[in-house]
Amino acid sequence: MFKDSDFEIFNVASLTDRMKLIRTIIDPKFEQSAEAILPILNTNGQQWYAHVAKHLRRTTNAPDNTWVAFAPNKRGYKMMPHFELGIWADHVYLYLAVEENMKPKETAAIVAKMTSARDIIAKLSNDFVLSSDHMVNTSNALTLSTYDDAVQRFANIKHSEVLVGIKLLRGDKHFEEDTDLFQITTVLALLLPLYDKLK
Numbered sequence: 001m002f003k004d005s006d007f008e009i010f011n012v013a014s015l016t017d018r019m020k021l022i023r024t025i026i027d028p029k030f031e032q033s034a035e036a037i038l039p040i041l042n043t044n045g046q047q048w049y050a051h052v053a054k055h056l057r058r059t060t061n062a063p064d065n066t067w068v069a070f071a072p073n074k075r076g077y078k079m080m081p082h083f084e085l086g087i088w089a090d091h092v093y094l095y096l097a098v099e100e101n102m103k104p105k106e107t108a109a110i111v112a113k114m115t116s117a118r119d120i121i122a123k124l125s126n127d128f129v130l131s132s133d134h135m136v137n138t139s140n141a142l143t144l145s146t147y148d149d150a151v152q153r154f155a156n157i158k159h160s161e162v163l164v165g166i167k168l169l170r171g172d173k174h175f176e177e178d179t180d181l182f183q184i185t186t187v188l189a190l191l192l193p194l195y196d197k198l199k
Contacts, residue, residue, distance in 0.1 A: 001029050001181045002092050007170050010064065010089035018062040019055065026087060027052050030068035033085055036185050037070060041083070044192065046072035053086075064088065064137065069097075072199075081110070081198040083191070084163070085184060088137050094184050095165035096191045097134060098198065103158060110198065111155045114162060117197040121147045121164070124190065131163040139167060165191065 006025060012018040034050035041048040051069045067086030071077030078101035085094050102110055121144060128142040132150055140146045142164060153160045166187050174180040 001032060001178070002087065002168075002175055004170065004175060006087065007089055010062075013062065015058060015060060015062040019058075022055075022063070022066050026066055027068075030085065033181060033184065034068065034070070036181055037083070037085070037188060040185060040188055040192075041070060041072075044196070048072050049074045051077050065135070067134075079106075081195060083188065083195070084134060086134075089170075090137070091167045091169045092180065092184075093131075093165060093167045094187050094191075095131065095134065095163035096194055096198075097161065097163045098154065099134065099161045099163075100154075100159055107155060111151060113198045114151045114154070117194055118144060118147065120194045120197060124164075127166055128164060129167055132160050134161060134163055139163075164194065 009021045065088045069077040071082035129139040130142045131139040
């Protein structure tokens with residue numbers, strides 16, 4: 001689905017030009033991914049929706065990443081655990097995301113759920129990573145220790161998040177072999193038990 005040339009879009013400096021490329025090249029691929037992802041999600045008894053990032057508030061700086069989020073809510077996704085498929089200049093990612101928009105009203109409840117999900121985290125392979133901010137291009141290896149630290153940070157620090165998933169780095173064989181969407185949907189299925197704990 002994604003190609004090496006897609007990553008070069010983030011080398012375009014102009015907001016207008018980069019957004020035009022995102023709209024014409026990346027967003028159709030997000031729509032394509034939704035055709036494969038939504039049927040998997042809709043089997044859990046909920047109606048899921050795809051939300052492609054619009055970046056409407058940007059007036060000067062071009063976005064460093066863009067994404068499509070999947071949530072069982074037609075109006076939005078940031079206020080609940082959701083899946084996020086996105087692209088940076090050096091990788092594509094799929095995360096199960098718990099973002100800061102759930103705070104402070106839902107903090108105690110979601111922290112308890114994330115803590116109860118440690119058994120599921122322990123079973124995920126060492127290919128999985130952990131991020132604390134969906135707007136920053138950094139991640140750590142997913143271990144129980146890094147997960148516990150992230151959950152604790154989420155509980156105590158306003159601007160913190162917990163995102164668990166995978167990164168496919170630019171040059172990954174899945175892009176060359178055109179199997180990246182298959183890999184993404186495979187990981188999605190592995191993350192569904194974690195979602196069931198957090199929803």
